Amino acid sequence: MxxxxxxxxxxxxxxxxxxxxxxxxxxxxxxxxxxxxxxxxxxxxxxxxxxxxxxxxxxxxxxxxxxxxxxxxxxxxxxxxxxxxxxxxxxxxxxxxRPSEEYRTPTDEEWQEFLGHFERRRVALGDCGRAYGTDCVHEHSCLRCSLLRVDPAQRRRIVEIRDNLRDRIAEAERENWLGEAEGLKVSLAGAEQKLGDLTERNRRATSVNLGMPAFRDIVGHTITASRNTIG
Structure with missing residues (x-):
């Protein structure tokens, strides 16, 4: 069988x-x-x-x-x-x-914005200097990160974030949320530092270079005493 x-x-x-x-x-x-x-x-x-x-x-x-x-x-x-x-x-x-509108030709501005996310690691507030293939140790809290290079156009946004952080810190201290207040203070320090960096960059960009004399110009001049002045 x-x-x-x-x-x-x-x-x-x-x-x-x-x-x-x-x-x-x-x-x-x-x-x-x-x-x-x-x-x-x-x-x-x-x-x-x-x-x-x-x-x-x-x-x-x-x-x-x-x-x-x-x-x-x-x-x-x-x-x-x-x-x-x-x-x-x-x-x-x-x-x-697929719908044809999904494959339209992007504008130059859209294409540059797209490339920015790969070439410069664009984030909401500027450019991230973090190396490719590495994790974000700040969990995308960019204001705390020293690798964030802020876009000057985002200065107004950072000011709004700073003011909001101050209000949240005041509320946390009023409600005795001490742990949250300490965390917010770290973000506030980062926001103030980024604003200071923008101010410094703007000062350097607007400063006037007065120039410095070259060393060869200084040593090239000698003083010759006149014979009439020798006793």
């Missing part, structure tokens, strides 16, 4: 089935040796075929379960040009199903 059992096929069993199937086909490689396949080879075949037919590499990454897109790109056996063409074909088909 035949009994059906739902047992998973082991990897060794899959290899045996592949070897048996290839033996019956009689296929050989360029050296005339019988072809050999492993179960893992079919992942490469699938990724290659999928990308060649327009699947996005990022989607192929999700399908095969790779954590890193570079692993997926390493599995494919096609040339980079073919990958690019396949990806562009996928994007073209996707755009046909």
């Amino acid at each position: 035949y009994v059906r059992r739902r047992w998973p096929i082991p990897v060794s069993g899959i290899r045996d089935l592949l070897d048996e199937g290839l033996t019956h086909t009689g296929l050989t490689d360029a050296a005339g040796l019988p072809l050999e396949f492993t179960p893992h080879d079919f992942r490469r075949l699938f990724i290659t075929d999928a990308i060649m037919n327009g699947m996005s590499p990022h989607i192929a990454q999700l399908v095969v379960g790779h954590r890193d897109i570079n692993t997926t790109m390493g599995y494919k056996t096609v040339y980079p040009e073919e990958v690019i063409n396949g990806h562009r074909a996928f994007i073209s088909r996707r755009r046909q199903t």
